[in-house]
Amino acid sequence: MSLRLPAFPFDNRRVVGALFLAPALLYILLIVGFPFLLAIAFGFSDVTVGNTDLNFVGFRNFEAVWDNAIFRQVFETTIRFTLISQVFILLFANILAIIFTQDFTGKWFARFIFILPWATPVSLAMIGWLWMLDTKYSPIDYLLLQTGFLGPGGILSKDRNLFWLASPDLAQISVIFVQVWRMTPLATVILMAGLSSIPTDILDQAEVDGSRFMRTLLLIKLPLILPIMVIALLFSMITMFGDMTVVYVLTRGGPVDYTRVLGLYSFQVGIEGGNLAQGAAISLFAFPLLLAMAIFMLRTASRAEVR
Amino acid sequence: MGLLSWILTNFWALLVIALLALVGARIAWRILKYGATRDELRYVLRRSPFYLLVLTFCFFAIAPFLIMFLHTFKTDGDLYRRPQPFIFRQDPTIEHLDALFNNTAYLDFIRNSIVVGIAVVIITLVLSLPAAYALARLTGRWGERAGILMFLVYLVPPTLLFIPMFRIVVLLGLKDSPLALIVVYPSFTVPFSMWLLQGFFKAVPPELEEAALVDGYNRVEAFLRVVLPLSLPGIISTVVFTFTLTLHEFIYGLVFIADTSQRTLSVGVPTELILGDVYFWQPLLAAALIIAIPVGLAYNLFLDSLVQGFTMGAVKG
Amino acid sequence: MSLVQISGLKKHFDTVRAVDGVDLDISEGEFLVILGPSGCGKTTLMRMIAGLEKPTEGAIAIGGADVTALPPRKRGVSMVFQSYALYPHMNVFNNIAFPLRAQRREKKLDKRMIRQKVESTARLLEIDMLLDRRPRQLSGGQRQRVAIARAMVTQPAVLLLDEPLSNLDAKLRANARDELKDFQRSSNITAVFVTHDQIEAMGLGDRIVVMSEGKIQQIGSPQHIYDDPANEFVATFLGSPSMNILSVDGCRFGFRPEHFLPKTLSDKPENSRLFHYYVKRVEYLGSDRLVYGYVQDHEDELTLAKVPSNVRASLDVESDYEFAVRDSDIKYFDKQTGLRIPAPKRSEVTYS
Numbered sequence: 001m002s003l004r005l006p007a008f009p010f011d012n013r014r015v016v017g018a019l020f021l022a023p024a025l026l027y028i029l030l031i032v033g034f035p036f037l038l039a040i041a042f043g044f045s046d047v048t049v050g051n052t053d054l055n056f057v058g059f060r061n062f063e064a065v066w067d068n069a070i071f072r073q074v075f076e077t078t079i080r081f082t083l084i085s086q087v088f089i090l091l092f093a094n095i096l097a098i099i100f101t102q103d104f105t106g107k108w109f110a111r112f113i114f115i116l117p118w119a120t121p122v123s124l125a126m127i128g129w130l131w132m133l134d135t136k137y138s139p140i141d142y143l144l145l146q147t148g149f150l151g152p153g154g155i156l157s158k159d160r161n162l163f164w165l166a167s168p169d170l171a172q173i174s175v176i177f178v179q180v181w182r183m184t185p186l187a188t189v190i191l192m193a194g195l196s197s198i199p200t201d202i203l204d205q206a207e208v209d210g211s212r213f214m215r216t217l218l219l220i221k222l223p224l225i226l227p228i229m230v231i232a233l234l235f236s237m238i239t240m241f242g243d244m245t246v247v248y249v250l251t252r253g254g255p256v257d258y259t260r261v262l263g264l265y266s267f268q269v270g271i272e273g274g275n276l277a278q279g280a281a282i283s284l285f286a287f288p289l290l291l292a293m294a295i296f297m298l299r300t301a302s303r304a305e306v307r
Numbered sequence: 308m309g310l311l312s313w314i315l316t317n318f319w320a321l322l323v324i325a326l327l328a329l330v331g332a333r334i335a336w337r338i339l340k341y342g343a344t345r346d347e348l349r350y351v352l353r354r355s356p357f358y359l360l361v362l363t364f365c366f367f368a369i370a371p372f373l374i375m376f377l378h379t380f381k382t383d384g385d386l387y388r389r390p391q392p393f394i395f396r397q398d399p400t401i402e403h404l405d406a407l408f409n410n411t412a413y414l415d416f417i418r419n420s421i422v423v424g425i426a427v428v429i430i431t432l433v434l435s436l437p438a439a440y441a442l443a444r445l446t447g448r449w450g451e452r453a454g455i456l457m458f459l460v461y462l463v464p465p466t467l468l469f470i471p472m473f474r475i476v477v478l479l480g481l482k483d484s485p486l487a488l489i490v491v492y493p494s495f496t497v498p499f500s501m502w503l504l505q506g507f508f509k510a511v512p513p514e515l516e517e518a519a520l521v522d523g524y525n526r527v528e529a530f531l532r533v534v535l536p537l538s539l540p541g542i543i544s545t546v547v548f549t550f551t552l553t554l555h556e557f558i559y560g561l562v563f564i565a566d567t568s569q570r571t572l573s574v575g576v577p578t579e580l581i582l583g584d585v586y587f588w589q590p591l592l593a594a595a596l597i598i599a600i601p602v603g604l605a606y607n608l609f610l611d612s613l614v615q616g617f618t619m620g621a622v623k624g
Numbered sequence: 625m626s627l628v629q630i631s632g633l634k635k636h637f638d639t640v641r642a643v644d645g646v647d648l649d650i651s652e653g654e655f656l657v658i659l660g661p662s663g664c665g666k667t668t669l670m671r672m673i674a675g676l677e678k679p680t681e682g683a684i685a686i687g688g689a690d691v692t693a694l695p696p697r698k699r700g701v702s703m704v705f706q707s708y709a710l711y712p713h714m715n716v717f718n719n720i721a722f723p724l725r726a727q728r729r730e731k732k733l734d735k736r737m738i739r740q741k742v743e744s745t746a747r748l749l750e751i752d753m754l755l756d757r758r759p760r761q762l763s764g765g766q767r768q769r770v771a772i773a774r775a776m777v778t779q780p781a782v783l784l785l786d787e788p789l790s791n792l793d794a795k796l797r798a799n800a801r802d803e804l805k806d807f808q809r810s811s812n813i814t815a816v817f818v819t820h821d822q823i824e825a826m827g828l829g830d831r832i833v834v835m836s837e838g839k840i841q842q843i844g845s846p847q848h849i850y851d852d853p854a855n856e857f858v859a860t861f862l863g864s865p866s867m868n869i870l871s872v873d874g875c876r877f878g879f880r881p882e883h884f885l886p887k888t889l890s891d892k893p894e895n896s897r898l899f900h901y902y903v904k905r906v907e908y909l910g911s912d913r914l915v916y917g918y919v920q921d922h923e924d925e926l927t928l929a930k931v932p933s934n935v936r937a938s939l940d941v942e943s944d945y946e947f948a949v950r951d952s953d954i955k956y957f958d959k960q961t962g963l964r965i966p967a968p969k970r971s972e973v974t975y976s
Contacts, residue, residue, distance in 0.1 A: 016526045017445030021453060024438035024497055031494040032460050038471035052474070092364075099361060104354075105333050106361075112607040113365045116372055119603040121555045121573040124595035128371030131378070131588060139374055139392035181367065193614040204676050205709035208784075209723035209774070210697030210730075219722075223713045234462070242464020245557040249577050263466030263558070270470045271562055280470045287467060294462050298455075 042280035049274035061281035070257055071265065071282065078262040078286075081176055082240045088180045089236050090229070093187035098217065100188065101195045118185035126249035129178050133164035133250070140164070165251050168258040175259045178246055183239065187232040194228030195221060227301040234297040238290060262286050315380050315399040330358075372599060379403060379593040386588060403589035413594055415568050416575035423485050423571055424550045427492040431549050435497050436542070439504035440530055444513065454505070461498035465558045468494070473562050483566040491563070492553050499552060500545045506616035507541025508534060544612035547605050554602065572598060627652040627814050628673065628782060633682035635668050635838075642668040644838030646682070650782070650816065655808050657817045657829030661861070665838040666818045670784050673816065674703050687781055697727065702775035703784040706791065708767045710759035710774075717742055717755040720774045727778065745777045749807075764792050765800060772804075776811070783808075785817045789824060801827055822862055826850070834858050856962040859955055868927045869957075870919065875965060876957045881914070881930040883953040886937045887946040896948040901927070906939055915939055919947075 043061055045054045065071050100111060117125060132139055141161045144150040151160050164174045198221060206216045222229075244263030247253060253260030253268070260268075262282065270279015314321060334351060341347050374392065380399035389396070407413050442454045472491055481487035511534050519529040535542070560574040567579050576594045580587055626649035635643040643665040650656050658666045671677040673684060675696035683692045691699045702723065711719050720742045724733055733741075746752040749769045759767060768788055775783055789797050789804075805828055808815050819825055825832050826846040834841040834849060834857075842854040853859035853867075859878055860866045869878040890896050900920035907914040915929040929947060931937065939945070956965050 013445050013526065017441045017450060020437035020441035021446065021450065024434040024457075024501060025453060027434055027493060028457065028460055028497060031491065032463060032468065035468045035471040035475060036463070038474065039468065042471055042474075047474075095360075096364060099357075099364075104357070104361070106329065108607070110361050110365055111610070112603055114368045115606045115610065116599060116603045117368050119551070119606040120372075120595065120599035121557070121602070123557045123573045123577045124598055125371065127577055127591050127595045128375050130586075131592060132371050132374060137387070137390050137392065142390065142392050185368075189610065189614060190617065193618045196614065197618050199707065199709065201705045201707045201709035202711065204671075204674075205703065205705055206711075206722075206726075207676060208674050208696045208701065208703045210726040210778075211722070212697070212726070215726055220711060238462045238464060242466045244466055248557075248561075263464070266466060266470070267558070267562070271473065276470055276474065283467045283470065286464075290462070290464070290467075294459060 039280045039284060042277050043284045045277050047276045049271075049276060057277075061277050062285075065278060065281050065285065070260075071285075073257055074260045074262055074265045075285065077172075077258070077260060078241060081172075081179065081261060082237055085176050085179045085183070085240060086233060086237055088176075089184050089187050090233060092180065092184045093191050093232065094222070094229075096184065096188040097191035097195055098221075101192055114188070115185050117182045118189075122182060122243075122245045123249055125182060126178070126246055129174075129181075130165075130250055133174050135161060135163050135166055138162070138164060166255055168255055171251055171255055171259050175247060175250060178250065179240055179243075182246070183236045186239075187236050190228060190232035190235065191225060194225035197228075198224050230297050230301040234294060234301075237293060237297075241286065241290060241293075311380075311401075312399045315377065316395045318377060319393065372596060375592040375596040375599075378589055379596060381589060383589075403587075404593055406587075407590040407593055411590065412567050412570070412575060412579055413590075416570060416572045416579075419485050419569060419575075420554055420572040423488045423492070424553045426489045427496055427553045428546055428549050430489070430493050431496040431500050432542075432546070434493065435501040435504055436535070437530070438497075439501045440508050440534060442501065443505045443508035444516075445526075454501075457498040457501055461495060461502070465495070465556070469558050469562050472559065476563050481563070483564050483569055485564070485569055485571070487563040488553075488556075488559060488571065491559050492556060495556075496549045496552050500549050503545050503548070503613070503616040504538070504541065506618070507538040507545075510541075510615075511537045540612060541616055544609040544616070547609045548613060551602055551605065554598070626650055627687060628816075629685040630669075630673070631683050633669070633672060633684065634680045635665070635672060635677060636680045641665075641838050643672065643679075646835075646838075646840055648833065648840065648843070650814060652814055653812045655805070655815045655817065655828055655830045656833065657819060657825040657831070658833045658835060659819055659822060659825040659829075659861075660835035662820055664835045666820075666835050667786060669835070670703075670786055670816060670818050673782070674701050674784050675699050697730075700781040701784055702778055702780040702782075704768075704771045704775050704786065704788045706787045708759075708771040708788070708791070710767060710770055712759050714758075715755065716746070716751065716757050716759070716762075716770050719759070719770060720745060720755075720777050723774060723778050731778075741777055745773045748776075748811075749773045765796050768792065768800060772807070776813070781814065783813050783815045785815060787819050787821075788817075789819075790821070797824075804828065822864070826862075834861065836861070853955060854964055856957040859957070865914065865928050865930065867955075868925075870922050870925055870927070871959070874968065875959050877954055878957065879949045879954050881928040882912075883949050884927070884929040884947055885931060885949075886939070887948045888937060889931075889935055890948040890950070892950065893948060895952075896950050897954060899947045899949070901929070901945050901947040903939055903941055903943055903945060905941055908933065913939065 041054060044056055044058065046057050046060075047054055096114065100107070100114075104110075131137070138161065141150060141164075144154070144156060144162070145160055148154060149156045150162065152158060156162060162170060164170050202220065202224075203216065206220050211220070242263055244261060244267055247259050247261055247264050248267075251259045253264050262285070266279045266282040269282060270276050273279070337351070338347060377393070377395075378386065380401065380403075381395065382397045382400050382402075385391075385395060385397040442450050446453070476482055476487045476491070479487075481490065515533050515537070516526075516529040519533045520526070524532060554571075555573060556571075557573050560571045561578070564570050564574070567575070570579060572594075576591065580591050580594060628648075628650035630646055630648040630650075633643055633646040633648075634641070646665075646669060658669060660666045668677060672679050675691070675694060675698075679692060683690055685691060686699055686701070711722065714722065721738050724731070724738045724741060727733075728738065742755075743752060746755060749772060751766060751769045751773060754762065754766060754770070759770070762770065768791075771788065785804075789800055792800055801824060817825075817828055829846055831843060832846055832849055833843050836857050842849050842858045844852070849858055850862050853862065856869065856876065856878070860869065863880055865881050867878040867880050868884065869876055884899075884901075887893060887896075887898060901917050902920070903915055903917040905916040907916075911933055913931045913933055915931060917927060917929070918925070919927050931939065951967070954967065956967055957963065958965050
């Protein structure tokens with residue numbers, strides 16, 4: 001390529017490549033790798049906020065955490081929330097991605113609106129939902145009350161309120177709904193990238209072949225974006241699995257422990273409770289699961305791509 | 308204020324009228340263009356379920372924001388006594404907006420968020436621009452592996468790392484300082500923007516750099532003079548999304564900083580504007596809305612670019 | 625009776641007039657080639673026949689029925705795309721079966737009949753041993769056959785082909801061209817073939833439609849449009865190297881390089897025009913010599929001659945010769961419109 005001999009190191013592809021990559025790689029190793037190892041060390045120690053000595057205690061923390069009934073429930077809740085919300089996220093994201101890869105009047109504005117839940121910082125959007133689901137003043141309850149679903153003779157409840165965040169079932173439903181609400185746009189955007197990368201020739205061909213909308217969708221478009229759908233799923237599952245912001249603002253894990261998820265629990269034990277070691281152990285329980293999920297999905301995606 | 312108050316008191320009527328007017332104008336425009344034929348009528352009827360679907364999704368997406376908007380201007384009496392969330396029984400007021408900006412640390416939060424955001428964007432660009440270029444062009448198999456590693460790092464959730472990071476921050480004496488966030492945030496912004504930038508760099512034809520090399524520039528100069536200017540739109544959208552990532556971050560901000568005046572928006576608003584059990588709803592909702600709108604606009608503006616970078620980054624090669 | 629009738633067809637994209645008033649009749653069983661440079665509107669015209677593009681104006685009828693407003697699936701057409709557009713996630717069998725399955729209700733097909741049709745079409749195109757493969761496991765030539773099989777399996781009234789040979793390498797291409805022609809002849813299907821390659825067009829077409837700037841310039845058999853071009857565009861677009869065009873006061877006249885020969889080789893000098901020709905450069909192309917030079921009084925217009933290598937005539941560079949063109953080989957064009965005009969009387973034009 002270059003007519004000159006690579007006398008200067010800046011001409012050598014490998015040297016420049018290594019030089020360019022090194023700072024970012026080192027920074028990440030330092031800022032992610034080191035804390036990660038430290039998390040493992042904490043998990044095997046008895047460190048607290050007050051006592052910062054690292055004494056090796058073996059699997060005591062993990063055993064204590066695993067024997068804790070609350071932890072088991074928290075673990076199960078996290079998995080349940082993640083799985084249920086993914087079903088709805090994928091469903092809505094597919095519909096929305098198909099809508100937004102078509103041309104229609106007012107698309108720009110519609111897109112702005114549907115992106116808002118994702119664009120707004122989660123904790124701030126949750127303030128809106130906190131009010132929407134308020135025990136006393138919930139606008140949703142107000143609508144239901146006016147339409148006769150609530151209040152004396154109401155179908156849903158005789159009460160004037162549903163107590164969205166105070167009743168165990170509704171609190172769980174609310175958290176899942178809000179998670180779906182805020183994460184559908186991201187999955188949609190990823191799927192849109194997939195849909196718009198399908199060659200137009202293929203779609204024209206399907207049209208000439210006599211395929212109608214649903215057939216093209218089910219037999220051509222969806223199979224072709226399957227690898228990207230897996231990536232979208234990976235993104236939203238991992239985001240959701242590690243999230244604590246939604247429940248921190250909405251319920252703080254309540255009522256009782258019904259909406260407590262792993263991230264929040266580890267925060268409450270490790271930071272608020274001051275037991276760094278146990279907090280670290282709690283969050284470490286999530287790691288093998290996350291890793292397995294990531295590897296499984298990336299392999300599925302790349303296999304689908306190679307085909 | 309007069310106009311605002313009129314809009315607010317007639318909000319729902321105005322919204323319905325605006326929607327109907329838009330639909331009417333659109334149909335009228337089509338009739339002017341294609342004539343009022345039966346085909347045209349059939350077309351309108353066939354399209355309407357689609358628009359209804361769009362409208363339904365839009366309604367769910369925007370509902371909390373509409374409520375935020377209306378409640379920002381409600382007086383306490385209107386909000387709490389005989390609640391009627393959708394209309395104004397008392398005249399709209401801007402006293403809560405006034406209070407938000409003058410009696411709370413809201414402006415401090417905004418300032419902290421901007422400072423942290425800008426510093427993190429700079430660090431992120433310095434680290435990820437060359438690294439992304441190396442992944443896109445310069446390195447072979449091991450570079451690809453490093454790229455996958457980076458992708459996996461992006462997937463490590465903050466809930467896994469915040470406890471040891473908290474210890475490190477305390478040890479470094481950075482607790483309660485935005486500097487802690489500036490140091491830690493690149494742990495997720497660098498992998499993210501590397502991934503995105505790599506896609507944009509791949510879109511630049513390699514022949515252009517090769518031409519620069521033949522013209523007597525070295526690799527580094529070719530990168531600075533050819534690749535960077537050509538991928539400027541992509542870099543700008545990376546900056547936008549990196550900045551908003553820092554704006555969104557909650558857990559580190561919550562754990563590392565306990566001092567009110569040092570907190571960022573995402574943590575400060577939901578923790579500091581609530582005094583124990585007392586929620587100042589109007590300022591709270593206003594504070595959320597004021598951030599949501601510009602970020603939403605920025606996302607919409609740069610979305611196509613993001614999708615393009617994502618697609619290019621996903622394509623192997 | 626023509627199978628496809630196109631009348632007054634127009635397609636405007638904003639300000640661009642991609643197709644600007646096309647009238648065309650396609651007869652049953654013919655191989656029609658639409659030839660033109662890129663951007664001449666040929667692909668848009670084909671996409672309108674397929675129903676992928678809605679005309680701004682005009683009408684298309686297939687088999688006597690107006691199909692202008694119909695979607696592709698109701699037109700009885702099928703199409704082979706430049707990229708072949710094979711569905712990458714389906715094997716060859718499912719690719720070929722796809723249009724049958726999509727139209728199984730209209731055509732009243734069951735599973736067994738679909739299998740039969742796919743297999744017989746695959747045998748016809750000699751790809752029956754590839755039915756289990758995925759498109760990415762096929763060679764370029766095989767992909768093309770699969771694409772044609774998929775297009776043929778529904779027994780369409782018209783087969784549309786959008787530059788299907790341009791993705792093959794040169795050696796395969798000549799072969800594929802022959803096969804395509806044989807196949808079309810034996811199946812007697814009506815084929816419309818879009819290309820920018822004049823060799824392909826000449827070799828394949830029963831008739832050629834030459835298009836430029838959204839308009840049809842000429843329709844005719846390959847020989848007809850080559851020997852008898854309707855205007856200057858057709859005259860210069862066909863043939864390689866292209867026709868020499870010289871301007872004289874009243875009009876422009878042209879002759880092909882292969883008709884421009886040294887006077888000594890001319891059999892009937894009395895029926896020929898004579899030129900003083902200054903030879904600037906000679907290229908040997910094996911069978912021919914390509915001569916670059918200038919005709920006297922036209923020193924600003926490079927004029928080419930193509931002289932067979934096997935005739936003995938020494939042609940030295942930077943020398944003057946007497947060259948001749950037979951009167952019948954000279955075409956005259958209007959200076960303004962570019963249209964062919966009859967040869968003016970000899971006295972009206974002064975030659976050098």
